[in-house]
Amino acid sequence: MKELKILAVVVLFTIATYIGVEPYAHSQMHPHVEAPDYTFKDVDGLNTLQGNAQVGEALVQANCTACHSIEKAGFPPVMDNASAAAAYGVVPPDLSTAGKLYNADYLAAFIKDPATASKVSHKFVDGRVHPMPQYNWMQPQEIADMVAYLQSIAPKEMTNKEVFQDACQRCHGIKYGDMQKGTMAAKSPVENIKAYMGKIPPDLSQYIRSRGAQYLHEFVNDPQKHLEGTAMPRVGLTKASEEQVIAYMEEVGDSKKAEREALGPKFLIYLVIFAIFAWLWKISKWRDVH
Numbered sequence: 269m270k271e272l273k274i275l276a277v278v279v280l281f282t283i284a285t286y287i288g289v290e291p292y293a294h295s296q297m298h299p300h301v302e303a304p305d306y307t308f309k310d311v312d313g314l315n316t317l318q319g320n321a322q323v324g325e326a327l328v329q330a331n332c333t334a335c336h337s338i339e340k341a342g343f344p345p346v347m348d349n350a351s352a353a354a355a356y357g358v359v360p361p362d363l364s365t366a367g368k369l370y371n372a373d374y375l376a377a378f379i380k381d382p383a384t385a386s387k388v389s390h391k392f393v394d395g396r397v398h399p400m401p402q403y404n405w406m407q408p409q410e411i412a413d414m415v416a417y418l419q420s421i422a423p424k425e426m427t428n429k430e431v432f433q434d435a436c437q438r439c440h441g442i443k444y445g446d447m448q449k450g451t452m453a454a455k456s457p458v459e460n461i462k463a464y465m466g467k468i469p470p471d472l473s474q475y476i477r478s479r480g481a482q483y484l485h486e487f488v489n490d491p492q493k494h495l496e497g498t499a500m501p502r503v504g505l506t507k508a509s510e511e512q513v514i515a516y517m518e519e520v521g522d523s524k525k526a527e528r529e530a531l532g533p534k535f536l537i538y539l540v541i542f543a544i545f546a547w548l549w550k551i552s553k554w555r556d557v558h
């Protein structure tokens with residue numbers, strides 16, 4: 269009886285501490301943020317305009333290829349990564365896959381006004397300007413045409429790694445992604461990206477473990493939600509592309525996850541069997557004492 273009473277007291281205090289303290293601590297250390305919004309309803313996007321890819325092709329060629337390569341359409345980079353990063357602070361991404369990676373409304377809004385769409389206008393004050401010009405002087409129809417063109421050349425399928433490379437690697441390395449050759453280093457040299465961003469974007473190899481998938485989804489969809497004032501731009505990925513990026517971070521940083529989770533139930537079964545034997549053994553030992 270005495271043992272049961274002690275157990276009851278311990279259980280009671282544990283429950284009281286859990287209910288009283290845990291929700292408070294959680295709300296302080298990991299504040300609730302709204303779920304990711306993959307429709308980007310805050311941006312001034314296409315506004316239902318339908319684009320013409322053929323017209324868009326000429327417009328993209330005239331306006332974008334001075335900075336961006338579009339390898340798939342036959343536009344190689346104008347300069348190597350080191351010179352591009354020195355000129356712009358960061359290597360402008362190749363646009364071959366932009367039509368697949370980015371939400372169409374976000375893409376239109378980004379072309380019109382990059383800093384506002386990616387929620388980093390707080391960085392571009394006191395005469396500093398975003399390295400990509402605004403195209404809000406163009407007709408909304410022309411913007412829609414360029415988006416249609418980028419969508420028309422984008423591949424239907426991409427691997428998780430390719431999505432990461434095109435969406436994140438201009439700023440972030442993920443060195444465990446390719447340990448032997450080290451090819452998953454960030455594309456922009458550290459000194460340029462640091463000068464542009466104000467700090468060095470971290471290597472993402474272990475972020476799936478330190479932050480977890482849910483945080484990463486909320487963060488990538490809108491970095492300002494978790495780190496107000498951060499230099500990391502909103503990237504504007506569709507839900508599918510974002511899932512691929514985070515799947516890649518899991519492949520690299522937590523490759524044994526499935527194995528580990530499969531072990532859980534087996535271990536619990538072992539514990540139950542072991543507990544039965546321990547209990548039987550206890551009975552046999554105490555039988556003579558009482």
Ligand code: HEC
Nearest residue numbers: 331332334335356358360361366379399400401502503504
């Ligand atoms: C003067 C150079 C320059 C020109 C011209 C330019 N861009 Fe960019 N663009 C950049 C740079 C630099 C970045 C990377 C900015 C960053 O990561 O902060 C970028 C980023 C982008 C991105 C990535 C957006 C994201 O959310 O990650 C897209 C898409 C893009 N540009 C499309 C275009 C299109 C379409 C045009 C033509 C209408 C164009 N750019 C013209 C320099 C340029």
Ligand code: HEC
Nearest residue numbers: 435436439465467468469470475488498499500501503513
């Ligand atoms: C234009 C550069 C740029 C791009 C592109 C970019 N990031 Fe970042 N990212 C940063 C910077 C700078 C920081 C550091 C922010 C800070 O500490 O305020 C950062 C921080 C992070 C963090 C750490 C957040 C934390 O809680 O500390 C994660 C995770 C992350 N980025 C993921 C991504 C992913 C995934 C992508 C691609 C979809 C991406 N980033 C694209 C610049 C970038």
